[in-house]
Every structure is written in structure tokens, then in C-alpha cells.
Amino acid sequence: MDKRAVVLLSGGMDSATAAAVARSNGFELYALTFDYGQRHRKELWCARALARFFKAREHRVLRIGLGKLGGSALTDRAIEVPDAGGGWTGGRPIPATYVPARNLVLLSFAAAYAETVGAGTVFIGANAVDYSGYPDCRSEFLRAFEEAARLGTKCGVSGRPLRVEAPLLRLSKAQVVRLGASLLVPFDLTWSCYRGGKRPCRRCDSCHLRAKGFEEAGMVDPVLEEGSGRKAQGARDEGARRKAQGAKAQGGRRKGQGGMRR
Numbered sequence: 354m355d356k357r358a359v360v361l362l363s364g365g366m367d368s369a370t371a372a373a374v375a376r377s378n379g380f381e382l383y384a385l386t387f388d389y390g391q392r393h394r395k396e397l398w399c400a401r402a403l404a405r406f407f408k409a410r411e412h413r414v415l416r417i418g419l420g421k422l423g424g425s426a427l428t429d430r431a432i433e434v435p436d437a438g439g440g441w442t443g444g445r446p447i448p449a450t451y452v453p454a455r456n457l458v459l460l461s462f463a464a465a466y467a468e469t470v471g472a473g474t475v476f477i478g479a480n481a482v483d484y485s486g487y488p489d490c491r492s493e494f495l496r497a498f499e500e501a502a503r504l505g506t507k508c509g510v511s512g513r514p515l516r517v518e519a520p521l522l523r524l525s526k527a528q529v530v531r532l533g534a535s536l537l538v539p540f541d542l543t544w545s546c547y548r549g550g551k552r553p554c555r556r557c558d559s560c561h562l563r564a565k566g567f568e569e570a571g572m573v574d575p576v577l578e579e580g581s582g583r584k585a586q587g588a589r590d591e592g593a594r595r596k597a598q599g600a601k602a603q604g605g606r607r608k609g610q611g612g613m614r615r
């Protein structure tokens with residue numbers, strides 16, 4: 354297999370589904386996770402378990418000082434994580450959970466990693482439908498980044514421009530849940546809550562959107578099932594168990610499932 358892709362793997366359900374789309378399209382995965390000073394470690398544990406589940410060729414966890422700049426409820430404990438306001442409608446201001454220039458920074462690292470390992474594609478789980486109003490989750494931004502990478506990298510000027518694939522960009526959260534389920538994404542190994550409690554808080558924007566997605570898809574979120582509180586904590590062990598299951602499931606999976614267009 355010579356199709357390599359860098360996948361930005363945060364530990365959330367969107368990036369896990371994006372990784373599953375990449376796998377199902379025959380890419381060899383180079384997973385990239387950032388420890389950028391987020392409020393809790395759960396999504397990092399989940400990212401490690403997911404990288405193992407998806408049999409990533411490599412998984413890099415980069416520690417970057419984005420959180421030291423502050424400016425976001427996700428990285429600055431002095432700023433409170435707001436409760437959900439019923440979903441973003443387009444008219445609300447950008448919420449306090451926006452991390453300044455996060456995807457611009459993370460994609461830049463992804464481009465550097467891709468160029469280093471010879472990957473021609475970067476997968477990102479950005480979603481522009483049921484999202485919280487973040488400007489760096491829009492297709493205009495992703496296309497502009499692709500263009501910047503084309504102009505500013507060796508592979509770009511050598512005629513091998515990097516592609517940025519955001520397969521979830523135009524999907525509703527319910528569609529993400531359905532797509533993920535069809536690709537056997539282990540949602541129990543994903544963490545979405547902005548707050549890092551033992552269980553998801555069910556009040557923040559991210560919990561709200563996730564719950565709405567599962568409800569509309571007519572599915573039960575395994576993270577909310579009784580006794581699942583330990584799952585994110587024990588993701589390492591769980592990941593190993595699911596890895597064996599995933600190996601079986603991969604065998605019977607149809608190739609090319611999951612659109613990559615944005």
C-alpha cells in the first residue's frame with residue numbers, strides 16, 4: 354500500500370470517523386494528535402486507543418504551547434466552558450470554546466508531518482453543519498490552507514501538492530454518526546465533552562451536538578450507557594480489545610465507503 358495519509362486524531366467522534374473514512378479508502382494512516390494544553394487528558398487517551406484500533410502506521414502526540422497563549426475556555430481555566438445554547442444558528446458570536454487559530458496551527462503541523470513521511474493527503478474531521486461557529490471549520494478556510502501549503506512546501510512546488518480531505522464537512526452530526534457506525538467506528542473510545550469529568554457533562558455545546566446526532570440517527574451513544582464512565586479512562590485496555598475486533602471487521606468491510614468530497 355503506498356497511499357499515505359496524515360489524520361488529525363483528536364480523540365473525538367468526528368476525527369475518529371474521518372480516520373475510518375481514510376482507512377476505508379485504502380490509506381495507510383499516520384495519526385497526529387496534539388497535547389496543546391486542553392482542559393483534560395481524556396481525548397488524548399482516546400486518541401491513543403483509536404490510533405491502535407485503526408492500525409495507524411505511526412501515532413505522534415505533539416506537545417505544543419498553544420494553550421499558553423490562552424484565549425479559549427478549552428485551554429484557560431479562568432474562562433468558563435459555556436453551556437449549550439441550543440445549537441449554533443449562524444447568528445451567535447463565536448463561542449468561548451473557540452481556540453484561537455487552532456486548525457490553522459494544527460494543519461500546519463500536519464502539512465509538515467505529511468511532507469516528512471511522504472503523505473499526499475491530510476484528513477481532518479472538520480464539520481461545517483452542526484458545529485459551534487468556528488471559522489476554521491469552513492471549506493473556504495480549508496481550500497485556502499491547501500493553496501498556502503501548495504505555495505509554501507517543497508512537495509507543493511515540486512508538483513505534488515498536499516490535499517486536505519474533510520469528509521465530514523457537509524454532514525450533519527446524525528449523518529456523521531450513521532457514517533461512523535457503517536464504518537464500525539468504536540464510538541465508545543471517543544470523547545467529545547469539553548469538560549473532563551468522569552462522565553460527559555451533557556450540558557456543553559459539544560455534548561449537546563453529540564446527543565442530538567445520536568438521537569437523530571436513532572442510536573444510543575455508548576459513552577452514555579450505564580457503566581461506561583470508566584471507558585475513556587480505560588481506553589488503553591479497551592483499545593487493545595477492540596483492535597482484535599476491528600481486525601475481523603476490517604476484513605468484511607467494503608472498500609471506498611465514505612465520500613471524501615467536500
Ligand SMILES: [Zn+2]
Pocket residue numbers: 545546547548553554555556557558559560561
Ligand atoms: Zn460536555
